[in-house]
Amino acid sequence: MNLLLLAVLLALAGAAYLLGRRRATKLVGGDPRALHSRPTYHGYYVALWCGLPALALVLVWWLAQPQVLDRVVLAEAPASVQQLPPERVDLFLRDARSLAYGGVTSGTPTPELERAAERFRSLQTAGRVGLSAAALSLAVAGLTWGRRRVSPEFRARNAVERSLDVFLVSCSTVAILTTIGIVLSLIFEAARFFALVSPTEFLFGTQWSPQTALRADQVGSSGAFGAIPVFAGTLVITIIAMAVAVPVGLMAAIYLSEYARSSARAVLKPVLEVLAGVPTVVYGFFAALTVGPVIRGIGNTVGLDVASESALGAGLVMGIMIIPFVSSLSDDVISAVPQAMRDGALGLGSTKSEMIKRVVLPAALHGIVGAVLLAVSRAIGETMIVVMAAGLAANLTANPLEAVTTVTVQIVTLLVGDQEFDSAKTLAAFALGLVLFFVTLVLNVIALRVVRRYREQYE
Template structure:
């Protein structure tokens, strides 16, 4: 039985347990003659408790079984192989196992003439089928037993509501813990590989180098240059394109939010805001095409008409289109925050004789400042992390320049280019991607610190 089928069956058992627990509580209450008032908790709480008792142990068993199933099958199948195959390197055994896996599942791996692999694939198929059936049986049995046990425990004195709330508290705690551990895992995985990179390339050469050319041999039979890993051209290029994008998105998005929330009619707002938010759903590759085929040629022709030298792929083209892309982020968040400012503040300001513009500048905007800064920070993070538009409109040339009319590249584009194609994770060329990721993480962290400082310094609090 497939895992999806098991999960759907388990979901059905949980729904059945809910109705059984709820009905059982009503029956017990009526049997005692006190009605529903004699129950400690509402009937649905007893149903929720029964559903949780059916779901949680069964889901835990399903996840545990699925996590160890492939490893156990691998060990059981490899243990039955001839000794000559077991003595091969681990990578070759893994390839051999993948081939017999594909053959057992109906694929073609060139194993038709290998009796050993044919027999091993049949052994794997039998073990996999038995494991799947046993997993389904055990999970469903645990779910049924858990639901029945919870239903049998239903009594008027059972604190089902407290029981359910405690379980939900642990579920929420587990979700928060997963988020924290995921973030920690990402940081550590990047940090360990970056440390390996800095053992080969000195940290000062990486942070203060003025040239980026990671052309190094990744195999012994290749010939290449020694490579240059100066980070500054990538940082300047990233900040240049992001600055151009923010110079477009922040004023347009913020002014749009102010107009929609303070001046526009309800009908105009109901139509305009969804239309603007459609921009957030357009794929970035479409923006890349628009930048490469329309905006970049237009900027080049416009620059040549006034005597300026504009590259075919320029930071200006990428920044302009990226700014259009992140306008909805600034506009939508700022609009929601401005609308959240209490109307009593506006009415008090207008009642004191202030004009609408004065009310917006001196009352509404200071009150909405934390949310607006958060929206701008989100837009900045979106701009810094964008890849596709830069690849198609700004190119891959790492130049140390602040001229937006020249071709530049960004950190994210170089990370992608370093991790595409033939790779060797013991080579500085590949490990440089992790060093770039680590520095990008600290750049984003710095943005958060600056935003927090601005909010704390200029925020106005109201009772």
């Protein structure tokens, strides 16, 4: 029914477009040059007038309907119901709705409940008919009004472009508001956590064991929320990953942009980018089942004690995952250095490697730094590989052969499964998330400043 209404409204808007366009063309005897705006803009104008107000009405009604119906039903309900405490009133209404639209009620229906349900049903039908009638007449009215405004001098294009402008602004606002919303929810939940655990303990404590017991007399009943081991683990793995990804990626980019023949480049670049398309979960079991045991085996043969879930294994695989990131972005910026720079360097008698080291790379530096920082935040935020390959134990260690855990792994383990959302244990996830967010933000800000300072500008 609702979908049908929408379809009818859209069809009407389409018709309005055709009508508006035809009227505009007709008014000037088929010569569009006599119009201020092209006929299509007149069409869009009429269609907007026809569609927008009606759609807005439908939207408002859909949002408001539940509350309105609840109010009406409650007002008509007997006094015995109205005097119930608020949560019982809610229950009554919920039961009535379930009874009306089909669902499970909390007990056997009472006569009051039956009556309320009946009322819900009739009100909803009435609302539906009323809404359809109102929306359709609004659409027709809009169509008529818009069509009447069509004239050769009328600036339909400006009007349509203004509406488009508003639409585009609201699209970008949605993205911004969502981000703000996420940050705010992080902050509020983290604030609840910090009411339970002091920020100094969280930020500077060296013990991390977030399991809180259900009863006070259980073992480990008090969780420890010192996040340093967790962040240290992230740091170790990120460093290992970058130590793999940056040199390999950068060298690959230099080869691709400077040395590879165009035929080789045409094959290699897409192949390298396929690496970026491998799902991280695949990298994850590659790390856990292949790389981890291999490293352990090598360690055993040289007499080193290696944990089967070592930071080294997770970091190496993460580095491999990030290589295409670094190489692809760096390749783009290196290729963007103007040929004139290369000619200038070669014309002075530079060798190819002097040209690359002294002219091309400095000119591309800002982009390369940008690529590396993007890769760092990717590494910090990466979850799947470390969940599978890095382990859960929060060891405070700088030894890459031991198992460590990362911020993302901890967030996952804290929130996976059935959880109560008001214990320190689950709230700790938000605090970790907040710190993670803050770290990446600071990293980006620093990166921007560094890039701006060392940027060597070419035209």
